[in-house]
Amino acid sequence: MSDHIAHLGICDDTFRLALLHPQMHPTFQEVMVRHRDIAHMGAVTRTADLWSAEVIDWARQQLALPQPDALAPQKLAFVLGSLTHRAADRLTKPITRCWGRGDDSGQAGDPANESKIMQDLLVFKEVYASGHGPMADPFTPGVLAGPQSEADARAEEVFRVLLRRALIAMHTIAPDSGDIHGWLTAFLKRLQTFPKSLHQYAQLAAEWDQAKVKKYLIDQNFHCRDDALIRCARHVQRGSTVRPEQVLEALAATDKTHSRYARALAKAMEYLLAAGRLLRGEIGVQEAKRLFDVGVPELSIQE
Template sequence: MSENITHIAATEDCFHFVGILDKFSPEFKQVTQNYVRLSRLTSVTRGGDRFSVTLLDQIRAEFRKGNFDEFQQRKLAFALGWICHRAADRCMKPVFGSFDSKTLRSAVGIDYTASDCSIYNDATIYKLYHANNNEGPYPKATFEELMESLPEHEDVDILGVRALSRVLIQNSLLAMQEVAVEDGEFDAWLKQINVKRQRFTLEVERYYGAIFNPNPEKYNKFIVEANFYDGSEPILQMAMKMRTGDKVSSNLLQDAILTKPESSYAHILNTASRYLEVANEFFTGDMGVDELRDRLDIGKMGRDGIPA
């Protein structure tokens, strides 16, 4: 599953928060303002927990030497995006795990799967943030098999270009893998690559259906009953105001963040904001790496009792 849209939205919202809140350093404000597009990529990148703490430690060391050039700023944007990704995962994985196709079925035989839950979550955020913005990261054509809403779609072999792009990306990723076996053991290396490989194909038609022709039962189960998004919550109201260009004061935003979250998306923004604040304290102070890991909840049990 992806949660692509939700991860990116949460990162953008929390980066907006950093720009308003007085507690954040000028360096964090600079990075979260200038590298939003870069953070979108890192917010959907897996495996960041293995690197984000080390990166923050290295970036702080360079900053103390007087080095905060573009390369260091881009690395910081990556680390902060990963932190937001982690917050979203810790809040949502337990929810996804509660929708098991083996045990949850509707009266009419509709499977309630974890991937369906994530898709309907993404569809909800898309409608709230992107449906009327074809200049943003998710124009409508993103979810169309042949991108027919684009005027140029008849002039391009959409499926052919998509297949070619997939091959190019896979080949570039393959070239980055290190051969960790003895010479002559190519088959063993290839087998290991296959084990590590992830499926690159997303069922775009499922996203299209959830966005433009949602199943009422699934919407009720994944969004309403699961309380994914409640627009009356202060932190979500602040996030929406900032996206529409309304002015928000630091004090009001801080009060909203301190308000106990109820919906899942409010939990994500609350947790990600707390993690970013911890990262800022680490960057500007003398916090040790072990304390940083602890306050980012790395290795701690999630809401589902599984280490996350």
């Protein structure tokens, strides 16, 4: 799993825009509201390209039945979140990969890890108001507080162990004893480390070093609050009136001159609209995969 705050921010902002888009499938709009927590799980899950189209096509068939599978809406919510993850990766990974893939040791100062953390911190500030007030959900201010004592540090290590156990449990209820090597291979290929410690987050948040802000965020054009799509999302979040045509205009205006965050929102909207066409039966699974950029390298969007 890719547990990054930026992925959740892009998911939430995409949903805010999608709820106003006149071509967005109404079933999607319903599950975005009712099952946001499940969509969040999809938003921090990778390999969406391997199964998103098939799940949506399955849901299309289910929803046509007199008694569809009761979990179809939740599964759709998970897939929608995972598609926003895919869009986020395509626009943000080229930034972090400027400094390599990241050091699994989690050593402070590793530029690839610092880049990801700085992205998370900016989204935490801009989208979730640093964990304060009505914009904070699902975060609190203490989420970035590093261990204050040896006991806190031990608790963090216990949490990491429990998280790993939970991921194993989520992978499958019981390993395939008939093909344990195949099961282990599949699991290990999908397992991602989380090398960034809470202490790193807390330290970088407290310092908010302007040289690092420039290096990792400004110079890489990661986020610009003046981008039209980002402005629309913030206005919706704050309860201001945003008309559907404003969202359409902002989408049409978003290009390579805009920030990576805004472009990720546009890409995510593109994926969700294509998913809606699949759910309506207007396109098939293979065309949906093409529109989801399946098979296109994640690092292809370098500019």
